Amino acid sequence: MDTTKKIFNKSSLLVPLVSIVLGLIIGAIAMLAGGYNPILAYTSLFERLFGSPYHMGEAIRAITPLIFTGIAVAFAFRTGLFNIGVEGQFVMGMTGATLIGVLLDLPWYIHGPLAIVTGALFGGLWAGIVGFLKATRGVNEVISSIMLNWTALYLANYIVAAFLLEPGQQKSRPIHASALMHIDWLIELMDRARMHWGTLIALLGVGVFYLLLWRTKQGYELRAVGHNPDAALYAGMNVNRTIVKSMMISGVFAGLGGVFEVLGVFGNQTIMAASPGYGFDGIAVALLGGNTPVGVLLASILFGGLSYGSSGMSFGAGVPSEIVRIVIGSVIFFVAAHGIVKYMLKPFMQKRSADKRKEAA
Template sequence: MSDPTMSRGDAPGANQPDADVAIEEPAAASPEQGAAAEDAVATASGPGGGGEVPPPSKWLTMLNQIATGNAIISVLAVLLALIVGAIMIAFTDEGVQETIGYFFARPGDTFAAIWDSVAGAYSALFQGSIYNFRRDTFLAGIRPLTETLTFATPLIAGGLGVALTFRVGMFNIGGRGQMLIAASVAGWIAFGFDLPWGVHMLVALLGGIVGGALWAGIAGVLKARTGAHEVILTIMLNYVAFYLVSWMLRTPGLLQAPGSSNPKTPAMKETAVFPYLLGPQYNLHFGFVLAVLATVLVWWILSRSSLGFKFRAVGINPNAARVAGINVKGMYVYAFLISGALLGLAGVSQVLGTVTSGFTAGIDAGIGFDAITVALLGRSTPWGTFAAGILFGAFKAGGFSMQAAEGVPIEIVLVVQSLIVLFIAAPPLVRTIFGLPDPEGRKKRTRKNVTKEAKAQ
């Protein structure tokens, strides 16, 4: 076989050593020596052929941290999902489909139709979720923003509950069941008792939060005592809660409205309903304030309390946490209790703030599962989850406007939400598309240390 180091112009057999001359093979280098030699070559190839090179500027360092951070992945995942959503909007538009038939004759018509469909849809999304420029007054124009915050209220609370268990290394998939139990308890107190204003609302609120916490605590205790997987436990508890609430809604004397054959509760009494924040002309209610306070509370627990330190330690390595003296089983129970309380707050917000005329078994409205998406998009951080909840609230509020104004199927908004999760779950894909650096790559040592290592070899 020919020598791989031989140039293309060398003839076979040319410049070969004599047969009786021993060829000394170089000694194999250790991995440490190879890494040092690689860094030394990189140092020698720098300006001037060697020597120390000044470290990068703080602006370059900051940009590199942003490019390799998790926050940029969330932002780009949303951007990619909107791009894919725009493609779907264009292909489902009847005007675009009509112009595609004569694309090669007049391609400009097709591009104009695509622009009109996509721009119209996303303009309707903005006007339905942030500000409606078609309204006569500013107070009427900001009504979509209040709708976004109203939709975001249970999403924020539920997302915080799911994010908390994520930080402890667990998955709470039982948001639906915990919301249903909390809504049932809060609703039963709200329509079944006569209490003074303020006290009635507080009792119903606390009752719902305790109900959600205890229902989630079942999964926490079973995981801590038996080692059962929390995903299976919470999923099964969803079914138990749904059919239990459905039965109570069909049973007179429990949750069913008196004299009615429909599986629906009576209307909530006014003394228990959350007050409006901006007046009755807006749907935004006191539940949003509770969601903000819950965000601050979760931030304090995770960042400033000893309990949060134990949560994070268990989430990183439960075995090491156990060796350090942390009661891992207790942390599992505490985490599920707090998570269930937060998801219970989401259920209470639905009953006392949104659906005050009575509710059915569909009171959760899919929020228990949407909360998982919100927690993922928020990177399981309190304020990230808060922002993600507002974003998904905007999708919910603006999606109806897109459907009404532009005829865009509401399912496209659901597809965009699903794509956000897909892209967040695949950070290498997002980095590859946008050419971002890999944060897992080996960090280069400083040129000063490399120079010393090269001289020592």
């Protein structure tokens, strides 16, 4: 490895920071071309994010489901699978938690945990269908999982309409208070922002992602099957069972994201005309984060912060939503295309390397 590469590795924060700045510059150019003030727009974005405890809390609330779905996609990637069905697993997690939250009335120390576990299992089993089809029939997981997204949406709508519907409404009956996951003292502290236990569980999920894949025998098998199924089979590993297991674990993470949307944010489930979109956003988050635990966390903060703060650009600077999406897309592009950024920084890094050699001499 040459000196320039070593400097890049030591300055690992430089590339993503420069990527974000470049994305914001491209966004500013787009706003100037449309006749809008980029300084006012970006000021409005940061005021939206940090201007009050309420907005800070709501930004955290918007980031939380992206952590879950980002982990779900990244986990599958790390085991050689492309779980594009995280959206459907997210919806099934919502549905499982809503069923328990509405139909049962139990003490809080049973009701809440039962709803969480049920929603997670719904997500895991829904992903398990994809793993089973791949393991037993060789069905490509991209095709089966994306088709199951639509199946999950319509099945969830049917369950709500047939068993849980609030009379005269297009949503389920309210989830019993004993199953809700609000953090009341933090809600008061954050000026009524919708804070819930899902944020803490999401952070724990990042740790579980790392420990499971890189610190356990099971994680080694999951990664080995993903890297080379034939070699794993030769080594005595049960490849088919591992594929199903990997998809189910990925689905559990996705299902948990859906669980806390209904138990921690809305308190009911609506009949949806379209999927929430968190699963597809999770694909972008996983790719931005390099399918690593810390990377997914940071990418979730970036993506969720930009998405929530972008409304401030619309209200505070009159920037239309189309240009706001250009800004977000530009930042994501440069963060994802870090090779371009490294190429742009290479002359600077080479000069810095030469200066260090002169100093050493």
